[in-house]
Amino acid sequence: xxxxxxxxxxxxxxxxxxxxxxxxxxxxxxxxxxxxxxxxxxxxxxxxxxxxxxxxxxxxxxxxxxxxxxxxxxxxxxxxxxxxxxxxxxxxxxxxxxxxxxxxxxxxxxxxxxxxxxxxxxxxxxxxxxxxxxxxxxxxxxxxxxxxxxxxxxxxxxxxx
Amino acid sequence: xxxxxxxxxxxxxxxxxxxxxxxxxxxxxxxxxxxxxxxxxxxxxxxxxxxxxxxxxxxxxxxxxxxxxxxxxxxxxxxxxxxxxxxxxxxxxxxxxxxxxxxxxxxxxxxxxxxxxxxxxxxxxxxxxxxxxxxxxxxxxxxxxxxxxxxxxxxxxxxxx
Amino acid sequence: xxxxxxxxxxxxxxxxxxxxxxxxxxxxxxxxxxxxxxxxxxxxxxxxxxxxxxxxxxxxxxxxxxxxxxxxxxxxxxxxxxxxxxxxxxxxxxxxxxxxxxxxxxxxxxxxxxxxxxxxxxxxxxxxxxxxxxxxxxxxxxxxxxxxxxxxxxxxxxxxx
Amino acid sequence: xxxxxxxxxxxxxxxxxxxxxxxxxxxxxxxxxxxxxxxxxxxxxxxxxxxxxxxxxxxxxxxxxxxxxxxxxxxxxxxxxxxxxxxxxxxxxxxxxxxxxxxxxxxxxxxxxxxxxxxxxxxxxxxxxxxxxxxxxxxxxxxxxxxxxxxxxxxxxxxxx
Numbered sequence: 001x002x003x004x005x006x007x008x009x010x011x012x013x014x015x016x017x018x019x020x021x022x023x024x025x026x027x028x029x030x031x032x033x034x035x036x037x038x039x040x041x042x043x044x045x046x047x048x049x050x051x052x053x054x055x056x057x058x059x060x061x062x063x064x065x066x067x068x069x070x071x072x073x074x075x076x077x078x079x080x081x082x083x084x085x086x087x088x089x090x091x092x093x094x095x096x097x098x099x100x101x102x103x104x105x106x107x108x109x110x111x112x113x114x115x116x117x118x119x120x121x122x123x124x125x126x127x128x129x130x131x132x133x134x135x136x137x138x139x140x141x142x143x144x145x146x147x148x149x150x151x152x153x154x155x156x157x158x159x160x161x
Numbered sequence: 162x163x164x165x166x167x168x169x170x171x172x173x174x175x176x177x178x179x180x181x182x183x184x185x186x187x188x189x190x191x192x193x194x195x196x197x198x199x200x201x202x203x204x205x206x207x208x209x210x211x212x213x214x215x216x217x218x219x220x221x222x223x224x225x226x227x228x229x230x231x232x233x234x235x236x237x238x239x240x241x242x243x244x245x246x247x248x249x250x251x252x253x254x255x256x257x258x259x260x261x262x263x264x265x266x267x268x269x270x271x272x273x274x275x276x277x278x279x280x281x282x283x284x285x286x287x288x289x290x291x292x293x294x295x296x297x298x299x300x301x302x303x304x305x306x307x308x309x310x311x312x313x314x315x316x317x318x319x320x321x322x
Numbered sequence: 323x324x325x326x327x328x329x330x331x332x333x334x335x336x337x338x339x340x341x342x343x344x345x346x347x348x349x350x351x352x353x354x355x356x357x358x359x360x361x362x363x364x365x366x367x368x369x370x371x372x373x374x375x376x377x378x379x380x381x382x383x384x385x386x387x388x389x390x391x392x393x394x395x396x397x398x399x400x401x402x403x404x405x406x407x408x409x410x411x412x413x414x415x416x417x418x419x420x421x422x423x424x425x426x427x428x429x430x431x432x433x434x435x436x437x438x439x440x441x442x443x444x445x446x447x448x449x450x451x452x453x454x455x456x457x458x459x460x461x462x463x464x465x466x467x468x469x470x471x472x473x474x475x476x477x478x479x480x481x482x483x
Numbered sequence: 484x485x486x487x488x489x490x491x492x493x494x495x496x497x498x499x500x501x502x503x504x505x506x507x508x509x510x511x512x513x514x515x516x517x518x519x520x521x522x523x524x525x526x527x528x529x530x531x532x533x534x535x536x537x538x539x540x541x542x543x544x545x546x547x548x549x550x551x552x553x554x555x556x557x558x559x560x561x562x563x564x565x566x567x568x569x570x571x572x573x574x575x576x577x578x579x580x581x582x583x584x585x586x587x588x589x590x591x592x593x594x595x596x597x598x599x600x601x602x603x604x605x606x607x608x609x610x611x612x613x614x615x616x617x618x619x620x621x622x623x624x625x626x627x628x629x630x631x632x633x634x635x636x637x638x639x640x641x642x643x644x
Contacts, residue, residue, distance in 0.1 A: 033220045034229035037198070059194045065321035068195035069257045070235025077231045096230045097608060098632055100261035100422040100469060100583055102449050104442045119467060120426045124607070125580060125634065127424050127467065145441060145449065147422060147469045149581055149632065151608065160226035258447060259471055261422055261583040261630060263610050265603045280628060281587045285446070286419060286473065288585050288628065306602060306610065308583060308630045310420055310471065312447065355542045356551035359520070381516045387643035390517035391579045392557025399553045418552045422583035482548035 014048035014118065018090040021047065025082045028158050032078065040075050042082065048118040050082035055111045067107040072114075072132055076101060076146040079116030080128035084150045085158075087121050093156040097125070099148035107143045109136030116146075126150045175209035175279065179251040182208065186243045189319050193239065201236050203243065209279035211243035216272045228268040233275075233293055237262060237307040240277030241289035245311045246319075248282050254317035258286070260309035268304045270297030277307075287311045336370035336440065340412040343369065347404045350480050354400065362397050364404065370440040372404035377433045389429040394436075394454055398423060398468040401438030402450035406472045407480075409443050415478035419447070421470035429465045431458030438468075448472045497531035497601065501573040504530065508565045511641050515561065523558050525565065531601040533565035538594045550590040555597075555615055559584060559629040562599030563611035567633045568641075570604050576639035580608070582631035590626045592619030599629075609633045 018024060022045050029035065029042050035052075038060060044051035052075045054060075054067075062068040077099060085094050116130040132144035179185060183206050190196065190203050196213075199221060205212035213236045215221075215228075223229040238260060246255050277291040293305035340346060344367050351357065351364050357374075360382060366373035374397045376382075376389075384390040399421060407416050438452040454466035501507060505528050512518065512525050518535075521543060527534035535558045537543075537550075545551040560582060568577050599613040615627035 028224045031224040032229060033222050034232055037220045059198045061194045063189045063192040063319055064254065068193060068235060068238075069260075070231065070238045071195055073234040073238070073260075074229065074231025077229075077234070093225065095267075096264050098261065098263040098581065098610075099230075099234075100259065102259040102442075102469065102471060103257050104449060106256075120424075120464065127426060127581075129467075142442065145451075145469065147424065147467065149424060158224055259420065259449075263603075263630065263632060265610060281585075281625065288587060290628075303603065306612075306630060308585060308628060310585060350546045353546040354551060355544050356554055359542045381520045383516050385511045385514040385641055386576065390515060390557065390560075391582075392553065392560045393517055395556040395560070395582075396551065396553025399551075399556070415547065417589075418586050420583065420585040421552075421556075422581065424581040425579050428578075480546055 014087055014121065016047040016087060018088065020090065021086045024090060025050070025086050028085065029078070029082060034074065035078060038071060038074065040078065045082065045086060047086050048083055048121070050079050050086065050116045052079040052114045053111055056109060067112060069103050072103065072107060072112065072144050073101050075112060075114040076116065076130040076132050076144060077148065079114035079130045080146060080148040081150060083116035083118050084126040084128050087118060088152055091155055093153040093158045095151050095153065097149040097151050099146050101144055101146040103144050105141055105143040107134050109134035111135050124152060126152065175248055175282065177208040177248060179249065181251065182247045185251060186211070186247050189246065190239070190243060195235065196239060199232060199235065201239065206243065206247060208247050209244055209282065211240050211247065211277045213240040213275045214272055217270060228273060230264050233264065233268060233273065233305050234262050236273060236275040237277065237291040237293050237305060238309065240275040240291045241307060241309040242311060244277035244279050245287040245289050248279060249313055252316055254314040254319045256312050256314060258310040258312050260307050262305055262307040264305050266302055266304040268295045270295035272296050285312060287313065336409055336443065338369040338409060340410065342412060343408045346412060347372070347408050350407065351400070351404060356396065357400060360393060360396065362400065365435070367404065367408060369408050370405055370443070372401050372408065372438045374401040374436045375433055378431060389434060391425050394425065394429060394434065394466050395423050397434060397436040398438065398452035398454050398466060399470065401436035401452045402468060402470040403472060405438035405440050406448040406450050409440060410474055413477055415475040415480045417473050417475060419471040419473050421468050423466055423468040425466050427463055427465040429456050431456035433457050446473060448474065497570055497604065499530040499570060501571065503573060504569045507573060508533070508569050511568065512561070512565060517557065518561060521554060521557065523561065528565065528569060530569050531566055531604070533562050533569065533599045535562040535597045536594055539592060550595060552586050555586065555590060555595065555627050556584050558595060558597040559599065559613040559615050559627060560631065562597035562613045563629060563631040564633060566599035566601050566611050567609040570601060571635055574638055576636040576641045578634050578636065580632040580634050582629050584627055584629040586627050588624055588626040590617050592617035594618050607634060609635065
């Protein structure tokens with residue numbers, strides 16, 4: 001599904017180390033069973049950029065009927081993570097060190113879109129950001145912003161030991 | 162289920178405004194469908210303190226088989242939120258403004274326990290913290306720390322409009 | 323002093339409530355004695371945007387000779403704060419609720435520039451971001467990113483009580 | 484200067500790798516010219532714990548006469564940093580990756596005390612926290628909380644290159 005015109009994917013700023021980055025990221029994402037549980041998918045993937053889409057479901061809500069803040073954090077976390085992972089070498093693993101998220105607006109609509117982008121790639125640490133938008137009736141509302149730090153573990157498998 | 166002896170609930174520091182805080186919090190939590198989806202429950206609730214327990218499930222994991230960082234954020238978010246909500250008047254709603262979480266260790270084990278505690282209650286804003294522990298084979302590993310800001314909306318219902 | 327071409331001030335996105343916002347912000351900033359101490363000044367001010375410039379000084383450094391991380395936080399804090407304050411009504415005060423900052427690179431150079439911008443203005447809470455750049459030999463290095471929450475106190479003076 | 488009884492230094496939880504940690508930390512702190520500028524000193528140092536004291540000065544204030552939020556961040560940053568540095572080997576350098584701070588109360592009084600403590604020491608990354616208190620007329624008010632991530636650079640000097 002194409003990104004809404006209002007928020008196009010950023011122009012390519014990064015050169016991937018691993019030419020097979022796209023398949024590697026999509027394969028890793030597909031092994032995130034928690035993403036399967038909530039219904040999140042990768043809608044767009046470029047070097048240093050990842051967009052995760054989450055269709056609204058009633059079982060993702062908190063007590064007032066909005067999407068749970070932790071669910072918003074989940075898709076923003078994964079969008080940042082795969083934006084960063086796309087720039088890594090083939091033979092490594094990536095862990096989330098920490099993230100901070102501001103919830104900007106109650107989250108309602110047909111679907112959420114989390115756009116993760118690398119701000120600062122690094123040999124050990126990478127800093128990324130994600131913006132989350134709620135799409136409803138053709139409009140897009142900015143509902144959350146994340147700033148995240150990730151650490152690469154060189155030579156470690158991205159699969160269960 | 163009692164808290165493990167290693168991490169007892171803190172001594173009561175706060176006086177609730179609403180004597181019915183416990184029923185109000187548990188009722189609100191029960192309406193968080195996202196918590197039902199992942200299997201989180203309130204194990205302990207006191208004024209300014211809330212403990213959320215999450216049994217390990219394979220469908221909560223990320224690509225390496227650890228519990229997804231966003232899932233850890235979800236239970237820490239709810240533990241902080243209900244710690245704060247317990248100190249509020251009966252007739253209000255509470256929203257998460259922002260949170261920051263450090264993932265301290267890979268999360269494996271039989272269950273996770275998120276202990277949320279109010280640091281600074283306020284008329285408008287409340288600051289809370291949560292520690293998340295993974296319990297395995299009778300041991301408890303500190304796996305995440307959250308610092309969170311919440312805002313009370315006076316006179317607003319905690320239910321869908 | 324004009325902003326370097328590489329990082330122009332953003333296009334105006336906001337309409338100020340107070341037509342006298344610029345004088346009000348500059349007057350308030352001038353009363354920040356801590357800014358006078360370190361030598362920070364406002365280089366650019368627009369509705370929702372504020373740029374603080376800090377010439378390098380040896381007495382602002384940490385043990386390795388880089389600008390102290392807390393000093394970087396100070397100018398980013400003020401850049402966000404006055405970006406937000408520019409959108410407020412004349413008769414209010416603004417307080418920092420919290421901020422998170424990533425230090426992206428060691429900070430050396432002739433001067434630092436912190437560019438603060440409002441992401442989400444609100445009646446009570448405003449969310450802003452700042453990017454800090456170190457300028458050296460005509461080059462600009464991105465050295466820190468801040469995400470901040472501020473709270474407006476309506477009808478409260480911006481001066482000492 | 485002894486810690487006020489209300490907030491004693493925590494019981495020793497950590498074993499230092501470097502028996503000369505105290506002299507090494509105090510020497511490094513003394514080279515932070517920015518700390519000399521604002522008047523901060525180490526009042527207490529133990530393995531994994533550091534207390535920085537800052538006497539109130541009029542030139543450290545913001546526009547309302549409270550201590551500038553960035554100054555509070557500075558002493559909390561240094562308290563966390565030296566808490567972490569105390570646990571490091573003699574031959575290394577330490578950098579701040581990021582921090583998040585909540586300002587809990589306006590900061591007035593005779594002096595500020597920032598108590599930094601390591602939560603999770605690590606080979607590469609260490610997570611620390613600081614609480615900042617304002618002392619006035621024999622009372623202590625909790626005015627800020629920081630959560631911070633630091634990275635050790637093995638074999639790198641803590642002095643200017």
